[in-house]
Amino acid sequence: MEFIKPGRQFDFMGKRWIALGISAALLLVSIIAFFKPGPQLGTDFKGGTELEVAFLQPTDAGEIRSAVESLGFNAPDVIRVKDSGAENAHRFLIRVQEVSALSDEQKEAIRQKACVLPEDGAVSPDFEARCPANARASEIKFSPGGDKISMRYETEPDLAAIKAQLTGITGIELRAGENNPVVVSARDHKVEAQLKSRGDQLLDGLRQKLGADRVPERALRVEWIGPKAGAQLRDAAIRSIAISIVFIMAYIAFRFDLRFAPGGIVALVHDVGIALGAMILTHREITLSTIAALLTIVGYSITDTVVVYDRVRENLARHRNLSFPAIVNLSVSEMLGRTIMTSLTTGLTMVCFLIWGTGVIKDFAFALLIGILVGTYSSIYIAAPFTEWIDRTFFGGQTTNQKKVTRTKAVKRADAVV
Missing domain, CATH: 1.20.1640.10 (Multidrug efflux transporter AcrB transmembrane domain)
Structure with a gap:
């Protein structure tokens, strides 16, 4: 030609x-x-958490934005995603500035709740009563994503007591499930606890605000940086x-x-x-x-x-x-x-x-x-x-x-x- x-x-x-x-x-x-x-x-460059959610019923972007703001998230972006398929006809991209990484204050609160001995060895008078040996962590590590905590104990750990310790900390919430926390190494007495990410918390909050009949159990995609x-x-x-x-x-x-x-x-x-x-x-x-x-x-x-x-x-x-x-x-x-x-x-x-x-x-x-x-x-x-x-x-x-x-x-x- x-x-x-x-x-x-x-x-x-x-x-x-x-x-x-x-x-x-x-x-x-x-x-x-x-x-x-x-x-x-985008989130790649400025950081934040991004969810793609397929709502179960017709939902307005302004309504979603108001619900996200009422949950305490700052400057949310809500963008409708066009999808010709009937299965995901009500798709939205929700982006917030908050990320799952734990702050220094939250890490310190978790250390105190998990009864980790401070470096100087100084403890409160009620330390022994509040922290039995099977719920006293000798070592604690946080994942970079802020959604997992690894703890090591000197004796066989008490999972129920550990779960109670990690409950009630501001901004920290354990994922639902019977095996959380769980022993990952019986020989080393190593325990892992899965935390809810910002995306999980946002989706749970939307389900409470908008109703379980409109918000799905899981997001199509969750990313954060x-x-x-x-x-x-x-x-x-x-x-x-x-x-x-x-x-x-x-x-x-x-x-x-x-x-x-x-x-x-x-x-x-x-x-x-x-x-x-x-x-x-x-x-x-x-x-x-x-x-x-x-x-x-x-x-x-x-x-x-x-x-x-x-x-x-x-x-x-x-x-x-x-x-x-x-x-x-x-x-x-x-x-x-x-x-x-x-x-x-x-x-x-x-x-x-x-x-x-x-x-x-x-x-x-x-x-x-x-x-x-x-x-x-x-x-x-x-x-x-x-x-x-x-x-x-x-x-x-x-x-x-x-x-x-x-x-x-x-x-x-x-x-x-x-």
Whole structure:
């Protein structure tokens, strides 16, 4: 299939200033959107607990938000999730800032309740009466997720007494079940107690507020991440994009020529910036999946740019009588059919994901679709024209001058032969 007839050329360089003006406007809008309204960071980056719940009956988002706030959770986000299936027709995404990790105050309260001897050995007068030997923990450990406590005892532990010790602590609640706490190692007298996570507590509270006939026993999905881990993930995501751009610049400089590298990098920054701005303006969450989409855009865009650069390099050696702008027009025109075919194929795939996908898939497809559009555009109107400007401004039109010198030498040799 041929979209462009062989031999047909387009004056891309003649329209480059119009294209650059459009790109500058889009980038300016993206930069402004980054500060206001600002990116809507997901739980991956800012921390918190996220539940996806399929309610059993029709429920209003405002009603869910009011119920969550009445349970003591701060600034909840309640988002309706579209699902064409009848089984989960009333799905909502509920996100709160609280996480399951235990605070230092809660850990200290658990240590006191579990009768762990302090390091200085100082105990209260009623310690012996309150803490029998079979309910006096010699060692206690907390899981990073804050949903499990491991305790070790000198003698065979009294599970009923231990359960009573862990009941009544503010913000701490044992999971329901007969085997909680449970002995996991009889030889070492090791006991584990399962605590309710923030997600479990939130779901239980919703069941009390809205009724058991509307709130299910379990959530479809529960995820949480601490603020510190979220900040580390955010910094790692920024570093991954920056490092990839630096190495791509080095690759282009080594693969082609130093003057080609800046154009490729400007095109990459252009594509990632506009795609990120589109995500912010459409109020889509910035998550790890979004970062994966941006890195995919970087790879897709530079591949298209390298194809154009490769044809420019071939035509520089093949058509020595043409100027650099004419070489760019010829090269892009020759590759235009291939570019349209590739972009159309991948773009249609992303459109299908955007229409029929769900959740994170839709955001990924949206970011990648914008990246495909601006990536195709930037290979034609950003990378190649910028390379021509670099050659003319910083290298004094060295490519064109070399052609002139070559033609002059050829004429002199012809005159000498005559």
